[in-house]
Amino acid sequence: MSESIVQPTEIPVIESVAELRQHLQRLRNQNRTIGFVPTMGALHDGHLQLIKVARKSCDVVVVSIFVNPLQFGPNEDLNRYPRTFASDVEQSAAAGASIVFAPTVPEMYPDGFETSVNLHRMGAILEGASRPGHFQGVATVVMKLFWMVLPDRAFFGQKDAQQVGVIQRMSRDMNIPIELIIVPTVREADGLALSSRNRYLSPTERQQAGILYQALSHAAERFQTGVTSADVLLYEIREIIGSVTLSRLDYAEIVDSQTFEPLERVDRPATIVLAVFFGSTRLIDNWLLTPSNSEADRA
Numbered sequence: 001m002s003e004s005i006v007q008p009t010e011i012p013v014i015e016s017v018a019e020l021r022q023h024l025q026r027l028r029n030q031n032r033t034i035g036f037v038p039t040m041g042a043l044h045d046g047h048l049q050l051i052k053v054a055r056k057s058c059d060v061v062v063v064s065i066f067v068n069p070l071q072f073g074p075n076e077d078l079n080r081y082p083r084t085f086a087s088d089v090e091q092s093a094a095a096g097a098s099i100v101f102a103p104t105v106p107e108m109y110p111d112g113f114e115t116s117v118n119l120h121r122m123g124a125i126l127e128g129a130s131r132p133g134h135f136q137g138v139a140t141v142v143m144k145l146f147w148m149v150l151p152d153r154a155f156f157g158q159k160d161a162q163q164v165g166v167i168q169r170m171s172r173d174m175n176i177p178i179e180l181i182i183v184p185t186v187r188e189a190d191g192l193a194l195s196s197r198n199r200y201l202s203p204t205e206r207q208q209a210g211i212l213y214q215a216l217s218h219a220a221e222r223f224q225t226g227v228t229s230a231d232v233l234l235y236e237i238r239e240i241i242g243s244v245t246l247s248r249l250d251y252a253e254i255v256d257s258q259t260f261e262p263l264e265r266v267d268r269p270a271t272i273v274l275a276v277f278f279g280s281t282r283l284i285d286n287w288l289l290t291p292s293n294s295e296a297d298r299a
């Protein structure tokens, strides 16, 4: 073979929990720090950014690829969720992953499996209200993956803001000794957050989908100029989202960044959370609002 052809970096792809544990224990015995990036595959630059960030602070980076049936509702896109396994492994390796863990469904949920992790309040609002059972599925699989990988650090994207809140709360409530690192949202040139589901959009829907970013960045600018009323900010967000013909707002809220409870006024660290349909494709996005100390003091 010609020397000029660059070979893709080969990394182990492990399917069984027992093999993963053995492999990682050897590395842990050599005092290597382990970073963990859980994904559902169909990797894009958002995922690759998580892997690159993980690689900077950890000796070993484990990427899991598992389309978790527990977090999909009965009418959701589990069956059509994009699957691009071979290219996922190649891209993970190129971004700095050391191991891909890709369990089968029976490996993850053997016959008789019946335990789940449930966040009673935070798991039931916003995304949890629109997707009943979703966060129970996410929390359960993340808890299982944490026990399988036993990482020092785990990396999640800010794009899924409520997922971050749920995993932070679960980790605190259950005393999980894993450092959680949250990586800022990676966006397309027009501001659309990268998501595996963007590929479902028709060309016109894709063109209009930049409206989420426009609405969020408009609200962030208004907040910077002193508007702290959630009603005012949300009214303007809804107007902007409604200005494109194909959008259908699922929800827009301004919530406390830790509890995800709705706020009337942005007087503490807050998150604007949005879910918008384009046809049957549901996109989510969010923006963090941080009041200056003086505003927080006045609250």
Ligand SMILES: Nc1ncnc2c1ncn2[C@@H]1O[C@H](COP(=O)(O)OP(=O)(O)OP(=O)(O)O)[C@@H](O)[C@H]1O
Residues within 6 Å of the ligand: 038, 039, 040, 041, 046, 047, 049, 050, 155, 156, 157, 158, 159, 160, 183, 184, 185, 186, 187, 193, 194, 195, 196, 197, 198
């Ligand atoms: N644009 C992005 N920027 C940063 N992180 C991201 C981005 N998109 C996804 N992630 C993160 O990658 C991890 C795996 O996410 P997942 O596999 O569900 O990808 P996704 O593109 O968000 O897919 P989906 O279409 O299901 O929302 C999560 O921690 C998620 O927050």
Ligand SMILES: CC(C)(CO)[C@@H](O)C(=O)[O-]
Residues within 6 Å of the ligand: 038, 039, 040, 066, 068, 071, 138, 141, 142, 160, 163
């Ligand atoms: C964290 C996760 C991998 C659990 O299935 C999933 O919810 C995701 O990809 O964000």
Ligand code: BAL
Residues within 6 Å of the ligand: 040, 071, 160, 163
């Ligand atoms: N990115 C979160 C996974 C999901 O939408 O199911």
